[in-house]
Amino acid sequence: MPSNAGTTRLVIVESPAKAKTISGYLGPGYVVEASFGHVRDLPRNAADVPAKYKGEPWARLGVDVDNGFHALYVVSADRKQQISKLVKLAKEVDEIFLATDEDREGEAIAWHLVETLKPKVPVKRMVFHEITKPAIQAAVANPREIDRDLVDAQEARRILDRLYGYEVSPVLWKKVMPKLSAGRVQSVATRIVVERERQRMAFRTAEYWDILATLAVADAGEGPRAFNATLIALNGDRIATGKDFEPTTGKVKPGAGVVHLDEGGARGLAARLEGRPFTVTRVEEKPYRRRPYAPFITSTLQQEAARKLRLSSQQTMRTAQRLYENGYITYMRTDSVNLSETAISAARRQIVELYGERSVPPEPRRYTGKVKNAQEAHEAIRPAGDNFRTPGEVAKELSAEEFKLYELIWRRTIASQMTDAVGSSVSVRIRAVSTSQEEADFGATGKTITDPGFLRAYVESSDDENAEAEDAERRLPNLVKDQPLTADQLAAQGHHTQPPSRYTEASLVKALEELGIGRPSTYASIMQTIQDRGYVTKRGQAMIPTFLAFAVIGLMERHYPRLIDYDFTASMENELDEIAGGDHAAVDFLTAFYFGSSNGAGDQDIARSGGLKKLVTENLSDIDARSVNSIPLFTDDDGREVVVRVGRYGPYLQRELPGGEQPAPAAEGEEGGAQGDRAPIPEGLAPDELTPEKVHELFLGGGGERKLGDDPATGEPIVLKSGRFGPYVSSGERKSSLLRTQTPDSLTLEQALKLLSLPRLIGVAPDGVEVFANNGRYGPYVKQGEEFRSLESEEQMFTVSLDEALALLAAPKTRGRRAAAPPLREMGVDPATEKPLVIKDGRFGPYVTDGEVNASLRRGQTPEALTIEEASEMLAEKRAKGPAPRKKAAAKKAPAKKAPAKKATAAKKTAAASKSTAAKKTTTAKATTAKAAAKKAPAKKAAPRKAATSTE
Secondary structure (H helix, E strand, O other), X not given: OOOOOOOXXXXXXXXXXXXXXXXXXXXOOEEEEEOOOOOEEOOOOHHHOOHHHOOOOOOOOOEEOOOOOEEOOEEOHHHHHHHHHHHHHHOOOOEEXXXXXXXXXXXXXXXXXXXXXXXXXXXXXXXXXXXXXXXXXHHHHOOEOOOHHHHHHHHHHHHHHHHHHHHHHHHHHHHOOOOOOOOOOHHHHHHHHHHHHHHHHHOOOOEEEEEEEEEXXXXXXXXXXXXXXXXXXEOOEEEOOHHHEOOOOOOEOOOOOEEOOOHHHHHHHHHHHOOOOEEEEEEEEEEEEEOOOOOEOHHHHHHHHHHHHOOOHHHHHHHHHHXXXXXXXXXXXXXXXXXXXXXXXXXXXXXXXXXXXXXXXXXXXXXXXXXXXXXXXXXXXXXXXXXXXOHHHHHHHOOHHHHHHHHHHHHHHHHHOOOOEEEEEEEEEEEEXXXXXXXXXXXXXXXXXXXXXXXXOOOOOOOOOOOOOOOOOEOOOOOOOOOEEEEEEEEEEEEEOOOOOOOEHHHHHHHHHHHOOOOOOOHHHHHHHHHHOOOEEEEOOEEEEXXXXXXXXXXXXXXXXXXXXXXXXXXXXXXXXXXXXXXXXXXXXXXXXXXXXXXXXXXXXHHHOOHHHXXXXXXXXXXXXXXXXXXXXXXXXXXXXXXXXXXOOEEEEEEXXXXXXXXXXOOOOOOOOOHHHEEEOOOOOOHHHOOHHHHHHHHHXXXXXXXXXXXXXXXXXXXXXXXXXXXXXXEOOEEEEOOOOOOHHHOOHHHHHHHHOOOEEEEEOOOOOEEEEEEEOOEEEEEEOOEEEEOOOOOHHHHOOHHHHHHHHHOOOOOOOOOOOOOOEEEEEOOOOOOEEEEEEEOOEEEEEOOOOXXXXXXXXXXXXXXXXXXXXXXXXXXXXXXXXXXXXXXXXXXXXXXXXXXXXXHHHHHHHOOOXXXXXXXXXXXXXXXXXXXXXXXXXXXXXXXXXXXO
16 A cells, blocks of 8 residues: 555554565555564662652552552663654654554553653554454554553553452561562463372372273174163163262262262173173164364364373464464454454355355354453454465474464364254164163163364364363264163273363363453463463473462462452453443452452452452451462371471471470471471472371381381491481491381381491402492492492302302403393373383383383382383483483683683793793793682672562
8 A cells, every 4th residue: 555645654563574575565655663562661679760769669560550540651671772763753753653452551652651761743553463464454444543441451461460369478478488470461370280189199099990881782883783771770770980980089979879889799790791681771872963163262273282292381372473474363252253254255265165055054153252341352363364274284384383273273263154063873772681680771872973063173172181071973883772782892991080180281271261260461471471480381281389379279279269250350350341342440340459448349259358568468367378388288197297398498398296296496498397307308299199008108218217227236226317318227336227128118128238338348369458349329239449340130249159259350341231131011001192112220219101202110119110191201301301401511611711721731832932940930820820710710690590579
């Protein structure tokens, strides 16, 4: 679109990539420049506060709470150069178009640009939801004014988050740990993850059994001959399934009215049904129909990208941002499922081209959003343009990650305008009477898809990896009532109830969305923040809360429950929506929240309590730090309460001493409690894995002590302890680490005495030198003087004779690697990767491997007892961590030590040029002095560490 003759316009967008794309769509007379995102914000720390405001009582907050919540905005240090460039350009043009994103954040950036640039020329707001030539030209031709209601809503949100973060975070610093943060959404997100882990900790598994029958028809015709059916009732009473058990007790729910079969009952019934006739008692056939999914919004895109592409929320949004800025998709921060008429027409045309006219419904499909508090006025996320480009057409232009995400968006958009998937579903009931006259009812279901419709383009994934895909068929024979069947096989099968699954980033975003908490622009950053703050770690895709998160959420629940209440947090989103719509005043909302003066605005519970300011200051002394940092686990068999304490150096276990005696007061620098009654918690252990058995093991070999008996030779007690390098036995001055094949729980006094005999004197060689057997870093060995030779097994340390040892020492040292030892155990196939798993003995002990990834056995695990499930999980955790980072170069190569070294080198060259001995001595002295100076030079050139700041 050409500019008016002689008119120059400055178009300001947010990113350089977007500027480059847009500049290609505008004719001469347009200058397109980027703001690089936000140009102003509240001060991050005291250093950012201008000098004239440093003495103000509100300077710490960056908000003058006593004067209408006036915000103090400062230009970010890394934006000053760009702002200067924009100021200069603004003086050289006739008009300015602010082309930031069409949402509250984008509207606020446009307003901040006006406030910062203070232009003397007309300023207009141009908006678009895709970066294509028609869309950009339409936006230039139809500008509008800045929407101050949207700006007020964004500013109110920013101030609200600042007040929340800067008032609540210091409470955490004082009562839990320094440098922690609280936030209006991040704290709620953390609470959701913690509550799920509490459910897993309280969960008690239950075992139940049923029978899987493989049944066959005599004449199957065109259909399958055999099919599977499951026992569902016995004598008219339903067979218990997982949903019939209490999750916290593992017992059948009262009044469930079900038959709970155990292993013996199931196997016995199967035996009594052997050879008995089976008869079809009921056949019900119904039509099957499945409508397409709505086009993507921000949250559903993140969920599907996590399931199908294994991308984190951050990765998804970064990739989508690149696709948007380069004109491939529409704006990716939206909670609208609406498609424009242009997009619907483009989709329908492409469906006809690719799948035929039968795949297009007579009328276009319209979707209604189900997101609570949906606010954005954009379209759904779709391919950009009036004619969608197929994945094949863009494949060579995109990176692998970009291509996969584009294809996902394209398929979802196309599928949303296709016909329903249709077919039929059938439910069959079958009965057999056992030799004991028990009536056993079996059930089977089938599904046949006659027209896949939209499923030809797209099938949505599920968070349940065991769930059946929607396009999967289960074909049954053509069955009729009273048809006889024969049982080819009757197999009793056991099941265990499972705890609720942990959240993934995708399912947590979905939970927040359903609660009406957060916005499309914030989900990815919230997922990252709760991990960066140490509240959540990831094991594969699962999000696991740390004990630090338990302490923080425990404090908030006890003392500030309203601040992490789901309804309260969602209600604040509602009020921000009202501000954005011009129906509410931001100052009234903030006043009620912060001071508690209620005039119908803000949350009434917070208002009645005196507001946030009073809430976090008046009752601070009532918060007991020790109680907050103690997470109860259970009471052990001796009546001792076992708790996890969150200390400055990490979480640890503690329990009451025998007889109810309390732990001794902590010495200065200690975290509290008697050392003998504490045990460290291994890194990576999830809270729900602290079972009574695991806790017992940790106290036994991970921090507690256990007396094994007395040494019959010395009378001194032999004690099992745990040290920095693992469990060991001690008696008097003697100490010895446990062998690789030993566990603290099973160690006997006899084994301990053998360990304490190491190093064992085997005898004296003919040359008078003593020969010893011992255990070392690389395994068992014999030693004579400076000569070492490895032993084949640990047992040989206690049995090898002097002659055998001398023969080993006389043999030449083995060069190169030894032949690979056979595995300690072959475990079977990994259920996750289908690769064979074996346990091998390595340099640092036993480890499990699938040939590509290795994982060392943890303390207390033995090759014999390790299950295939535990091994699979260990390897999955190792894969998720990725390869270990390389170590940095030694400190001696730091720049601070190079300068003196150069002086020394120069001095040596001078010495070489002089033949005078005195000159040589002088030079040597200078070099020595220079080296000494290098060693003593303080590292004052190192950049100071930035002070920690609270993040909303």
